[in-house]
Amino acid sequence: xxxxxxxxxxxxxxxxxVEILQGMALTLRKLFSPPITRQYPEEKPPMYPGFRGxxxxxxxxxxxxxxxxxxxxxxxxxxxxxxxxxCEKDTRGKEVLQSYSIEALRCVFCGFCVEVCPVGAITMxxxxxxxxxxxxxxxxxxxxxxxxxxxxxxxxGHGEDYVNPFWRPxxxxxxxxxxxxxxxxxxxxxxxxxxxxxxxxxxKQKITDTHTEEDHA
Amino acid sequence: xxILIILLQIVILLAIVLLHVAYTTxxxxxxxxxxxxxxxxxxxxxxxxxxxxxxxxxxxxxEDIIPEQADKPLFLLAPVICLVTMLASLAxxxxxxxxxLADINIGLLFIFAMxxxxxxxxxxxxxASNSKYTFLGGMRSMAQVISYEIPxxxxxxxxxxxxxxxxxxxxxxxxxxxxxxxxxFPQIIGFFVFFVAMLAETNRVPFxxxxxxxxxxxxxxxxxxxxxxxxxxxxEYIGMMVMxxxxxxxxxxxxxxxFPIPFFPPFWFILKVYGFLFLFIWIRATLxxxxxxxxxxxGWKLLIPLALxxxxxxxxxxxxx
Numbered sequence: 001x002x003x004x005x006x007x008x009x010x011x012x013x014x015x016x017x018v019e020i021l022q023g024m025a026l027t028l029r030k031l032f033s034p035p036i037t038r039q040y041p042e043e044k045p046p047m048y049p050g051f052r053g054x055x056x057x058x059x060x061x062x063x064x065x066x067x068x069x070x071x072x073x074x075x076x077x078x079x080x081x082x083x084x085x086x087c088e089k090d091t092r093g094k095e096v097l098q099s100y101s102i103e104a105l106r107c108v109f110c111g112f113c114v115e116v117c118p119v120g121a122i123t124m125x126x127x128x129x130x131x132x133x134x135x136x137x138x139x140x141x142x143x144x145x146x147x148x149x150x151x152x153x154x155x156x157g158h159g160e161d162y163v164n165p166f167w168r169p170x171x172x173x174x175x176x177x178x179x180x181x182x183x184x185x186x187x188x189x190x191x192x193x194x195x196x197x198x199x200x201x202x203x204k205q206k207i208t209d210t211h212t213e214e215d216h217a
Numbered sequence: 218x219x220i221l222i223i224l225l226q227i228v229i230l231l232a233i234v235l236l237h238v239a240y241t242t243x244x245x246x247x248x249x250x251x252x253x254x255x256x257x258x259x260x261x262x263x264x265x266x267x268x269x270x271x272x273x274x275x276x277x278x279x280e281d282i283i284p285e286q287a288d289k290p291l292f293l294l295a296p297v298i299c300l301v302t303m304l305a306s307l308a309x310x311x312x313x314x315x316x317x318l319a320d321i322n323i324g325l326l327f328i329f330a331m332x333x334x335x336x337x338x339x340x341x342x343x344x345a346s347n348s349k350y351t352f353l354g355g356m357r358s359m360a361q362v363i364s365y366e367i368p369x370x371x372x373x374x375x376x377x378x379x380x381x382x383x384x385x386x387x388x389x390x391x392x393x394x395x396x397x398x399x400x401x402f403p404q405i406i407g408f409f410v411f412f413v414a415m416l417a418e419t420n421r422v423p424f425x426x427x428x429x430x431x432x433x434x435x436x437x438x439x440x441x442x443x444x445x446x447x448x449x450x451x452x453e454y455i456g457m458m459v460m461x462x463x464x465x466x467x468x469x470x471x472x473x474x475x476f477p478i479p480f481f482p483p484f485w486f487i488l489k490v491y492g493f494l495f496l497f498i499w500i501r502a503t504l505x506x507x508x509x510x511x512x513x514x515x516g517w518k519l520l521i522p523l524a525l526x527x528x529x530x531x532x533x534x535x536x537x538x
Binding site: 026030 | 248250251252253254255256259499500502503504
């Protein structure tokens with residue numbers, strides 16, 4: 001192995017201990033630089049759109065109920081098996097949600113349930129301050145999950161039809177998404193924009209939204 | 218009547234020094250915090266200004282734990298030795314012309330004696346706690362004190378030779394009032410040796426081996442808690458202040474400044490001591506701890522020869538000019 005040592009210092013450097021003086025100069029410079037501390041409870045951290053926080057069931061603005069259709073996809077894909085759903089067929093033979101619960105203590109916050117939901121019923125909000133002294137309050141049933149959604153809307157000030165482009169799976173063209181996930185996303189949220197490291201690829205490999213947009217049109 | 222006045226002076230001095238100790242800890246935490254791009258204490262009072270008071274109250278009311286296997290009398294005595302010797306050395310410090318409790322002719326020797334005695338407190342604390350960490354801390358302190366007392370004493374011999382006195386007031390007076398007559402310039406080698414030995418003597422970074430957190434939990438104070446811990450803490454900070462005062466008196470011209478301050482003659486003295494304290498803290502924020510053998514090597518192979526060289530050069534200077 002080749003180790004690059006610092007050049008040997010000369011006599012003057014030894015007498016004046018140049019390295020120590022350099023270190024002292026650094027600390028003195030930092031003394032007058034603004035501190036990076038965030039005074040947390042008073043000063044909240046900035047929230048990024050892909051944040052995976054507390055779970056919530058979206059309250060449908062039309063029915064004031066959950067959008068869930070009981071397809072069991074979230075419960076199936078969940079790696080930690082923390083989603084429990086029970087549904088029954090009603091008289092017309094349509095699946096009706098009986099209960100929906102998430103054990104937040106077992107959840108690994110991967111967000112798969114959110115990506116896989118065909119109707120955009122389950123979401124992960126930007127709420128992260130819900131620590132508790134007992135386990136029961138972290139075992140969210142359907143009502144609690146709907147309340148989480150209300151709380152999130154209250155705190156963030158979003159409208160009740162709020163959607164987040166991060167709640168749909170990455171890298172799929174619009175056409176391949178379920179209808180509910182072809183959501184009203186801002187213009188700058190292209191599929192290419194959702195790839196990490198797109199700018200590093202060669203132009204040929206770049207994925208664009210153009211053909212899917214034509215399909216829609 | 219005379220005794221009453223002296224008692225009053227002692228009480229005032231103690232109150233001021235202890236307040237300084239409290240706020241030196243605050244200052245240290247703030248400065249080191251900002252040097253590490255943090256904020257330091259912020260919650261208690263405006264920008265954490267009441268933090269030292271809160272710390273004082275906390276340590277005063279904490280449980281005083283004495284380990285079962287400890288040598289109880291020595292365990293109780295050790296912090297008292299530390300604190301009392303450090304407080305005693307305050308008596309001979311001249312803060313301004315005539316502002317000194319005991320203007321004795323062996324002031325410098327007295328300070329040496331007291332700071333050596335303080336290390337007895339540390340060694341006894343290490344021994345009496347009957348724990349391996351405290352014991353190692355005490356042993357290290359002993360070795361460190363033996364190695365660094367010598368260069369420290371010898372570095373000040375140059376000052377004694379130039380001023381011809383051990384009386385601290387005399388030393389300040391013999392330096393005169395101007396910037397260029399202070400002993401820092403003729404005694405620059407002595408000052409360097411004194412400064413390094415001062416850091417080692419007060420157990421400060423980079424020579425804080427007796428309380429090396431990474432190896433010895435907190436060294437000799439591992440088993441102490443509550444008020445006794447606070448006494449060690451106070452002793453350390455008073456030691457810092459005493460050593461800074463000695464540096465100010467012997468090398469920086471004591472209370473003499475560019476112009477006299479009316480009504481508050483110790484102004485320049487205190488400013489210089491604050492400068493020293495800032496330097497202590499600045500070094501703590503910058504340097505890592507010495508390895509033990511390097512510490513010994515520095516003391517015996519570098520500082521003592523340098524101090525001897527300084528005495529020799531000062532003697533030559535005195536003989537020929």
